[in-house]
Amino acid sequence: QVQLQESGPGLVKPSQTLSLTCTVSGDSMISGGTYWSWVRQHPGKGLEWIGYIYYSGTTYYNPSLKSRTTISVDTSKTQFSLKLSSVTAADTAVYYCARFRDGSSYYQFHDYWGQGTLVTVPS
Amino acid sequence: SYDLTQPPSVSVSPGQTASITCSGDKLGNKYACWYQQKPGQSPVLVIYQDSQRPSGIPERFSGSNSGSTATLTISGTQATDEADYYCQTWDSDTVVFGGGTKLTVL
Numbered sequence: 001q002v003q004l005q006e007s008g009p010g011l012v013k014p015s016q017t018l019s020l021t022c023t024v025s026g027d028s029m030i031s032g033g034t035y036w037s038w039v040r041q042h043p044g045k046g047l048e049w050i051g052y053i054y055y056s057g058t059t060y061y062n063p064s065l066k067s068r069t070t071i072s073v074d075t076s077k078t079q080f081s082l083k084l085s086s087v088t089a090a091d092t093a094v095y096y097c098a099r100f101r102d103g104s105s106y107y108q109f110h111d112y113w114g115q116g117t118l119v120t121v122p123s
Numbered sequence: 124s125y126d127l128t129q130p131p132s133v134s135v136s137p138g139q140t141a142s143i144t145c146s147g148d149k150l151g152n153k154y155a156c157w158y159q160q161k162p163g164q165s166p167v168l169v170i171y172q173d174s175q176r177p178s179g180i181p182e183r184f185s186g187s188n189s190g191s192t193a194t195l196t197i198s199g200t201q202a203t204d205e206a207d208y209y210c211q212t213w214d215s216d217t218v219v220f221g222g223g224t225k226l227t228v229l
Contacts, residue, residue, distance in 0.1 A: 037218070039220075046207075046209065046220060046221070046222045046223040047158075047160075047166065047209050047211075047220040047223070048220065049217070049218035049219070049220060052218070060216045060217065062217060062218075063124065063217065064124075096165060096166075100218070102213075103172075105154075106154065106172060107154050107156070107171055107172040107175075108154060108156070108211075108212070108213035108218070109156040109168055109171040109172075109211065110158070110166070110168065110211075111168050111171075111177065113165040113166055113167075114165065115165055116165055
C-alpha cells in the first residue's frame, strides 16, 4: 500500500520560503508514468495544483506559481520536496503531496494522497 | 489557461440519483477524473479515465464525458456520499481542477 506523509514547519513568516517534504512508502518512486505532485487548498476553497516531478528530476509547474516554486526529488530517500519562495498570507493553505499517474493520452489522475499539512503565513 | 467549471452546489434526496457536471472547452477530447473530499480529509479518487472506478469505490459511482461536459453520477445516493467533489483534467503539461461542488444529501 502506497503511503505519503508531508512534513515541515506549520508557520512561515512573510517573505520567507515555505519548505515541505513528502516521504513515500510502498513505492520506489521510479515507476514509469508516475509523477510526484503537490496540491494545495486554501481554507474553505478548492484544490490548486502546484506542480509535479518525475523521478528523473523533470518538473512541471502551475504557471501561476512557477516563478516561486521549486520541486525536487531524492529517490534514495523516497522523498520529494516543495519550496515556495516569497510567501504571503495568500499562501496559507493545506498542502498535500500525492502520486500522479500519467498514462500519456489515456489517463492522468492522483491516486494516493498524503493527509495534508496546514501552513500558515501570518499577515 | 484551461478552465473547468462546476456548479457550487447540488442537492439530492437519499436514494435518488445525483449528477454533478464539469464543463470545459472540448473536455470530451480529454480525460477527466473525479475526487471526493469529506471535511477534514484528503481527496479520494472515485472516477478516472472518464468512467473507470478504482478498486474499492462503490458501483453507484459512475462517470461520462462527451462534448464539453464530464458528468459524475451517483445512483442511490447515500448520506455518506455528502461531500465536496472535484473534477480534474490535464492540459498542456498542467493539471487542472474544477472549482468543486458541494453535494448535500437531504
